């Protein structure tokens with residue numbers, strides 16, 4: 001039986017949800033997907049590192065009391081030896097799910113680079129490496145014959161990138177516009193019900209939607225990274241965050257929300273990128289009071305939506321969960337399935353089939 005051994009870098013909400021899925025549904029997934037999943041390494045800032053070549057007891061790890069580290073476990077240390085684990089683990093797939101750093105993407109960029117250089121495929125939900133070093137990391141992956149996959153970096157588990165790249169292949173995409181942040185959309189919805197921004201952010205944190213520093217959600221830098229990814233991946237641009245004008249929802253007051261409702265409008269944080277007349281791509285993030293007839297106006301809670309403007313189909317809109325631990329763990333699983341398919345295709349070529 002084909003098997004993938006996995007190293008988890010960062011063991012927070014999303015990585016734990018993947019570990020729970022493997023623990024609870026591992027046999028069913030093996031049967032359905034035709035390959036087995038086994039976690040052989042975990043490293044986390046708060047827990048330290050754990051390497052067990054014949055498979056970690058996920059149930060034991062998931063039940064560890066708060067404050068305990070891996071130090072007491074066979075193969076464990078209290079310090080997170082990320083680089084050592086990434087380079088020396090027997091895993092063939094590295095899952096990068098540490099905090100997103102919107103400034104320079106570190107240390108996640110280094111984690112991904114180390115994994116790809118040592119011949120391991122990578123799946124990440126971390127927007128930093130994709131938005132800020134995607135070109136370099138894709139090149140290193142190609143040079144090493146491995147896959148760099150990041151479906152969850154945009155709209156969580158909802159398959160936006162793979163849908164656009166594979167299923168919409170052959171269409172020219174001229175513009176992308178969407179609600180790309182679950183936390184800010186949830187917060188705006190709660191503010192419509194009379195809650196303060198601060199209380200709504202606290203709820204979004206408890207529900208696992210928000211970034212470790214929710215300023216990234218509220219001030220738009222999370223959407224800025226996602227717009228860079230969409231523009232570069234789907235419009236062939238070469239944008240950096242400096243090219244994407246950004247305003248967040250902190251400027252939207254309770255009075256603005258009441259007034260918009262009276263005018264039949266809803267405030268949304270909209271990210272967009274479009275081909276301009278000069279042949280380049282213009283991109284931005286801003287709060288907009290949308291008329292209720294706009295397809296994006298009806299998108300509520302942590303749900304996101306992305307509209308693609310295409311030459312042959314007109315506008316195609318995809319909507320689904322934009323945040324959430326389990327939903328984002330599905331993105332990792334879908335990447336693992338894609339990595340398995342890429343490996344199977346390479347093996348078929350190697351044996352001349």
Ligand SMILES: NC(=O)C1=CN([C@@H]2O[C@H](COP(=O)(O)OP(=O)(O)OC[C@H]3O[C@@H](n4cnc5c(N)ncnc54)[C@H](O)[C@@H]3O)[C@@H](O)[C@H]2O)C=CC1
Pocket residue numbers: 009010011012013014015043044045046080082097098099100107125126127152153156208209210211212322323324325328
């Ligand atoms: N939660 C969500 O809905 C979504 C999250 N993401 C992204 O996925 C990633 C993970 O998200 P969550 O699990 O929700 O975050 P989290 O904050 O629950 O977990 C992150 C984990 O990474 C660990 N960590 C941070 N820096 C580290 C380092 N240098 N070395 C080792 N461990 C480190 C932390 O201790 C923490 O356990 C983030 O980059 C986030 O932006 C993407 C889409 C949706």
Ligand SMILES: N[C@@H](CC=O)C(=O)O
Pocket residue numbers: 153155156180181182183184209210211217222322323324
């Ligand atoms: N904090 C982000 C998580 C997904 O990227 C969000 O709320 O959308």
